[in-house]
Structures are given as structure tokens and as C-alpha cells.
Amino acid sequence: MSFQGKRRIFIILISITLILFILTLRLGWIQFVTVNRAVTTSGRSLEEMSVLQRERGIVLDTGRGQFVDRSGAPLTGKVIWTAILFPVSHGHHEENHYGQIAKLLGTTSEQLKRTWHSLTQPFIWTDSNTHLPLSLSFPQVQQLKKLNIAGLEVAPYVQRYDNHLSGMQWLGFVSQQPELIRSLYKKESDLEHTMPLTTEVGSAGLEKSFDPFLRGIGSTIISYTVDGKKQPMYGLGTRLIAQHNKYYPLRIKTTVDMKLQQKIEVLTERIGMKEGAIVVLDTSNSDVAAMISKPFYNPNQIDLQMGNWSNRALKAAVPGSIFKTVIAAAALEDGISSPTETFHCSGQYGKYGLACWKEGGHGDLTLAEAYAESCNVVFATLAERLGGERIEEVASQLGLGRVIGWQDNSFMGFELFKQFDHEEAGQIFAGGTPKEDDGVKVQTGIGQRDVLVTPLQAANMVVTLLQGGQIHAPRLVTEIQYNNGQTMTSFQPHLLSSPYGGISPRTANIILEMMRGVVTDGTGASLQRAKWTVAGKSGTAQVTVNGKPRNNQWFIGYGPTDHPHYAVAVLVQNRSPESSNQATLLFREVMNILASS
Template sequence: MHKRRMIIVATILMVLIITLVGRLVQIQLVATESFSKHHVNLIEASVKQRSQVLKIDDGRGKFYDRNGQPLAHEEIPTLVLFPFLSKMTWPADEVARIIGSSEQALITAVANAKEPFAFGGDTPIQLSLSQSKAINELKIPGVFAVNQKIYGEDRLAAQLIGTTVKSDALKLERYPDLNLSPETRIGDKGLQRTFDEFLLSEGESKLVFHVDASGGPLFGVDVKYVEPANPLYPVKVITTIDKEIQEKAEALVDQYKITNGGLVLLDIEKSEIVAMVSRPALKKDDPNGIGSVNMMATQKTPGSVFKTITAAAAIDYGVISSSRMFNCDLTIEGKVDQQRPLGMLNFKDSFAQSCNRTFAELATEIAEENPNFLEEYAKKLGIIGQVGWSGDVYHTQVTQLYREQSGKVWHEQALKKDKKMIAKTAIGQQDVQTTPLAMANMMATIARGGKKEQVKAVSKVEFNNGTTVVDFPNQKIEGENISPYTTIKLQQLLRGVVTEEKGTGALLQNLPYEVAGKSGTAQTNLETGKLNKWFAGYFPYKEPKYALVTVSLDTTEQSSGMTPLFADVVKVIHQLDSQ
């Protein structure tokens, strides 16, 4: 009996030892880089436990404006201090003299630190090049001047550039063949998403110092600078945004208290987005909220800006003449217009004063000959279908703009035969939807003589050493264009909106640049009286450089129109161009 008990105990002990050894083998040899269901890298965790680390750069590619200025982050030369300095004698007075601070402030900051930090708290002091050089020439262990990449709360062109996430599920779904760290961020929205394959981190840049249990030096006082093995990374995504113009555009949109809407400014010759502002603003604590949606790439009802489409068709179909007059005291249904009677107007004045009756009448006439004409001309001027750059890059289809919507003219094809529906559609109501970006591109198309081109948000991607990974050439939008003759007539009509005494853009007459454009007010909810207010145009009129759309969405009759904001943007551009 006693012998049997000993055998049982020995067996249990043997099983426990084998289990323990097996567990140790698993931890030490088998699952060191992916332990447990959480896939913990035990080697990294062990190193992290006995190290003090200051991350200089997460290794993900960065965004820059067209002039090489950083967007979405700042590159700030900062003073980095390590906690082990409190356990040694170091020339704090010399460092304080270089940066213009007090010696005691440095000593106190180090004494209170538990990990490496950039001196200055939440807003680290920014060093000059000479200060950075002087500090590093001292060669003090634990004291460094480094360029640290800092992500601010308020980011420019936030919806265009987009957001990132750490989602393990998304990483596995998108990159099943890559062994990405749990700390690796991937693109979720905007250009962060569409250029994610270029932007993926090849490893962090960091300062590492090994410590003992008390935080003291483990192997002397050497601090190692660790950077990605591939010196070509992180890449630089060179956007078409002009940082200075973007900053001023965002300030103006907020000054006009636009809470839903924004503006888009295009370089006509290069077909590039110079500035794009979308409101509601993106909130850092709510990255998936309404503020994450880029309103400039989202379908909206355009109202009378769409009359530009109807006007193009009317010119081509020959249904207008200088002598033909339209009764603009009537509504599109033929009733007396109690709100905005305009009298008898010719076609040019009808466009300048935005007479609904004229364009409803012309559209129903043309529809008898061609029921599809509104859709055809909307395509010719590029307001339906995507206008963002899309093409083949290294045998992969790249679409620059994230979830750009396409726009439409008709919701149901049967409505093309209904005269009331044709009349409403001709003035940009009923089912008509287009994006502010597409409207800006329509103005650019007219300004450049009828040539439709895709719009770029990124001009090229560069390696870290400045060599080009890929650039994005100008590309045409496929399909028919309007004729040169029709283009010239549209240019004259758009200029008349501003120059005519009663034109809806008369407020823009005395700007430093001559402007051509079209206003629009679209009813979006009859019960609540909500409106979309637009002004779309281009400037300078004779030598066009910029196309601009300003828009306030789901606003009220009492709110300001969009011509004052348009005017202020033109003034800013002229001022910057004159410098």
C-alpha cells in the first residue's frame, strides 16, 4: 500500500515536472514571438521591461505639402533627457545656458522623470539648429538634441489626410502575410487608407537605454539610437496641399461659422487640390463620427450651380437667341412668383440673375428632342462619376481619394418623361446630386477650355532619401467634352454673374482678381426650410489659375450666402501670390 502511494506521488510529480518543462520550452523556444492568444512577443516584452525608450518616430510614412512642409505632424528639434541623469553628475548649467533655461528647472525635471522625455512638458521647447549642434557636441550621456515628430490635436485637411488604427483584426485581414507588431498603425480613412501600402512602418526610430531594477544604468551610460534597417523608410507622401493657404482657408471657414460644409480650391493647370476644408471638424476622441466624413467628396444637392449644365445644352441645341425673352415673374410651374419676381429677361440676364423659369422652359423643350440631354451634359462637364485621380501603379489600381461619391442626375429613368421633373432637375433640384469637388472641377474644366482632367491630392511618393517611388501624371477624364465654342459662351455667362448689376455674384466685382462663377441655393428639406448655399467659380478670369467652391450645407435662409467667403479666399490668394 505504502509502495503504491509512493508510485502515485512520483507519477504526479513527474507529470508536473514534464508539464513545467514543456511550458518553459514553449515560452523560451517555441512561442517567444507569439505567446498566448494575445500573440505577445516575449522577447520584445523582456527588452522593454529592462529598457528606457523614447520613440522619436513611429516609422510610418508622413504627409507633406507641395512645398515640403509637414502636414498632420510637426518635426521639432527638442532636448531629450534620460532619468538616469539624476544618478550621475552632469553639466546641467552648460545645457541650461545653451537653451536659455534655468539649471534648476533641468535638474527638477530629471528628478521627477521615470522615463525619457522631451524637456518642456506638453509643449517641448523648440531648439534652433545652432542650439541642437551645441548640445550634441557636449556628448553628455542621456542628453540629446533630436528631431522629434509630434502629432498635434488640430490637424490640417484632416478628412482628406484621414486617420489610422491599431486594429489587429484589420491587420490580419489586409496584410495576412506580414508579421506586424501590435503597435503598428494602419490606415483607416482618407489618404492614410488609400496610401497605406506605401506608408506601413518598417520599424521605429528610438533612443534606448538599458536599466536595472532601480532604473540605474545596466551597462554603463551608453544610449543607443535604433532606426529601421532600411534607410529608404519612412516614405514621404507629397500632397498637392499648400499648407499656408490651407491654414488660412480653415480659419476663414470657421470665421464664417460654417458647421456643415467647407470649401475646395483647385490649381487649374495642374488639376490639383490646393486646399480642402470639411466641416464638421474631425475630433480626435471620435474618429468615426460625422466629422470623419469628407463633405467635399460627398454628394449634395447643388441647386442653381447646375444651371451651368442646362446652359451648355441650350447653347448647343440652339434654343436661345439674343432676342428671345423669358417671363421671370413666373415659377417653374407657371404660377406668379411671389418671392422673387425678376421681370422679362433674356438668356444672359436669366443666367446672371438665376431665373428658374428660363431654365425650366429650355429644359422641357430640349427634352422633347433628347430626354437624356441633362445626364449627357453632366458627364461632359464631369459632375457625375468620380473625378479624383485613379490609375495603375505597379500593376495595382490606386484611387487617391477615399470613398469619393459619384453624383447623379436621375434617381429613376422614368422621370425623364415628366415635364415637372425635368423642370426641377434643370435647376439642380429633384434628384440631382454632386460633390463640391466635382463642381470645382467643372469650373476648372470650363476655365481650361473644356478639357476634363482627374484631380490629384498627391503629386508623388518619395523614399526617405528624396528619390521618387512613384509620381502621378495628369490624366484625362474619359468621355466627350463640350466644344470650344460652348466653353467660351459658358465663360462669358459665368463672368456676367459677377459683372451684371443684378447678378447673384455682383458682390465679387471689385476683387483684386476678376472672378467668374455661379451661385446656387438648393432646398434640402421643405418642412424645416433647410438649404444648401453654394458659390462655384474660377479666377483670374482672363488667365485662370484657381477654381473654388464654397458651400454651406443644410443651413437656413437667414445664414450668410457663400459669396463673402468666396471673396475673402480670393483676397487671401491674391495676397499670397503677390508676395
């Protein structure tokens, strides 16, 4: 072969070798660089995923937004220090370390070892009584950190609720609802990126109403890296993975005065209130200053069957004589009676089986005196004069028989946004009831038969009178704030209208003065000992509970009378017919708390 031929073959071989070398480099690049850095469906590279597979992590903070009271004091999101155990090999642990750790965690060495050795996932050490993460004191934290034990970390943990009973059912609770989360996202890949199915979402109260704003942008996770034999990978150690955003999570600012709320809760325990509700409203705009529901609930331990998670302040109950406020207002509005008109009460109405609560009757008395003494005979008489339709109309003018909590059908794109979860509308007449039947009218006139009113409506009716007949929509939340304190959006106070208009300021003022007479000369005489001069109306409704006759006891009113700051409604349910009116006593003590605040 000639020299040129040999040279040509040599060049071809060199070219082929070079091409193979380049291809090898390219394949190496793809395998070791490009593939490792490829983004997976979780948004992480394969290289990152390989590290994460060796990591064992636990959520310290879900990233859910928090609630604060009207002064900014936190209502949720308490930070505690707690111990976290990671699944690691324990061959290098000294026996005395188990004893030291166990003592600090309030357990035995045997229990600690049994729990720790069986772990396949990270575990937050829990309190044996509450089953919530164990809250460590500062000295305990320092001692545990000083031990420097592999697989044991002490970290700040965000505990959403305090572990105690309270009457804050308006706050609600969170729980896992996988089906709800699935319904929020059309694609499974979106769901994986955005919200795990185990995420807790709002299930009642404000937690439910404001859930779309509370979901946050991601969790804070603490992780511990181990090798294939569950040995700690020194140099990698503990990692904290957190989302950093100056705007999120959001903060929901409520109208509630937490100090006032807690004082009234303590009061209900001291007085022995078992069932019912107390509502305190600001008389200027119907903002909720405090709202207590009994029996209390623990948002960490919800039993849906027990029902104590339900907010009784928003549930309709038979009102009894506080409904006489509606009858008096209707009679004054229509001019069919006046405060000075004289009636006669013999104790019996003479028909429909109606009797006055006072045996032997009240004798001769004016409308104002009948309201102060809560005379059934006088208000049965007025109800017959008015007619069912008119009673229902004036009830609407005072904010009864319908939902009154703050809501908006154009708020930030929501079809209908409600602040109050599970608020009941109540009723004056049930469907199918003959409103113009005299017997029906008479029973309705004293707040019995079909009439149902919520404590929120009852307190708001007092505000309506104080505002000259204007109905305000009660609020529980004033604004949503970004994490940096700036306002994202606010909920402006607004008025509610009735298709029947409103009562006149003149009528409202007469009723308010009649409420003053209840305290000076009527059934609320014990309130004369209150720190403030107060006014109101008592009520006792006859109900049946489990086949037994029981009473709903009410008192609604305002104070101080010369410059009203607060309207209050108290409902005590399921009381013995022979018992004294506990609602009146509670009203006085609530007013005393308000006077001292």
C-alpha cells in the same frame, strides 16, 4: 600483468580521458557560444535577447513616411524634444531633484514621484491638457540634461500631427487596426518580424490611400538598460536603435499650397463659416491647391461618431442653381436655345408648384440674363425641352454624376489605386426616378429633386469649361519620393472621358461669358469689389435638416477672367433661409487671397 599489458591499459585510459575532455569542450562551446548566438524567431541572438530583457525602450519615431506640400514644406512629422521616464530604482534620487524635474515638466513633486515609482514600462511625459508628449523648450532641455538623473532621458520625438484643428481632412489620420494588420500577413512569424499589431495605419484620407507606401522599414527606439533590481547598468547606458536606409521612409509630395490652405482656413473662421467646404483648383490641370472642410478636425483626437473627420469637399450635396450651368450648356449644345432668346418670367411657372425666387418675376429676359439672375422659370422651361436623358448626358460631359479624382487601375500592380478617399459620385437622378416625368425634369433643371454634386466636382466643372470641354482628373499628389529626394514614381495628369463625348469649346466659351455676366449684371454683383475681375455662378438649394427648412449656399467661378489661374467652389451648408449668401462673400475673399499670393 606484463609491461605491455599495463601500457595498453594506460593508453586506453588516456584516450578515454581525452575524449571526455573534448566532449566537455564541445558541450561548453554549444552552451556558451553557439546557443547564445543562435538566432531567435525575432531575428536576434539569445545573447542579444538577454540584454534586451533588461532594457526598457520606447518608440521615438515609427518610421512611417511623411507628407509635404507642393513646395516641400512638411505637413506631418514635426520633431519635438520631450522627457522620457524609465522604470528604475529611485533609492539614489535626491529629494530636491524631484522638485527641479517637476517644475520643468509643469507638475508637482508628488505627482511626478507617484507616476515614476509606479512605472513598469517607459513613459513619455505628456501635456496635461492635450495628453500628447510634452514639447520642451531649449532651456528646459538643457536644464533637464544638466541634472543627469538616472532613468530620465530627454530625446527628440516625431509627432505626426500638430495639435490643432484644421480643415485638412483630405490628409486623414492614422489609428490602430489590428485586424487589418493581421490580414496583411499570412504567417504570425511574418507579422512579428514586420509590423506589431499596435502599429498605427492609415484610416482615412491620404493616410489611407497611400498607406502601402508609408509603412516604412522600422522604428527608432530609445532604451535604457537596468539589472534585475531595476538599477541602471552603468557602462551600457542609453541606447538608440534605428534603421538606416537612404531610400526609406518615403515622402509623399502633394499638390497643396500649405500657406494658401492656412490663409483660407483663417478666413473661414473670421467670416464665421460653420459647415461646408471650399475647393481651389489650378485651372491648367485641376490640381488641388487648397481644400477646406468645415467643421475642422484634429487628427490627434478622432471621434468617429462626430463625423468632423469626413471631408465635405468630397461629399455630395444638393447644388441648387449652380446646376443651371448644365442646363444652359445642354440647351446651347442641342441648339434649343441661344444666349439671346427671350423668355418671360411672371414669378410663377404655372404648374408643379414651381415659382421663381424673385417675387413678381423678372419680366422679359434673355437666356444670358436668366443665367445672371438665376431665373427658375427660364431653366424649368429649358429642362422640359431637353428631357431627363439629355440632362444626365451633358452632366456627365461636365464631370458630374461620377467619381472624378485621380485613379488608375494599373498603377504599380494595384487593382484600383485612388488618390481621393471616400469620394462620392453624386447623382442626377436617383434609381427608380422617372427621368422623363415633366415634374421631375423641372425640379432637376433648377438643381433640386435628386441632384447631388460634390464641391470637388463643382470646381472641376469650371476647369472643364475653361479647358474647352476637356475633363481633367483632379490630383492631390504629384509624386512619391525616396528619402534622399529622388523620385520613386509620379502621377501624371490625365483626362477623363464621358461615354457621351464632350461639350464643344464654343459652348464652353459662351457659358464662361455668361458667368462673367453674373458678376457684372446679376446675383454676384458684390464680386465687382474683388481685387481680380472674376466670374461665376451663385446657387441656393433648399434642404431639410432635422426636420427644419435650411439652405445650401453655393458659389463657383474662376479668376482672373483675362487669364484664369484658379477655379473655386464654395459650399456653405445648413444656413437659415433668411440669411444672406455667405458663399458669395467667401468666394470673393478667397479670390482676394489668391490675388495676393
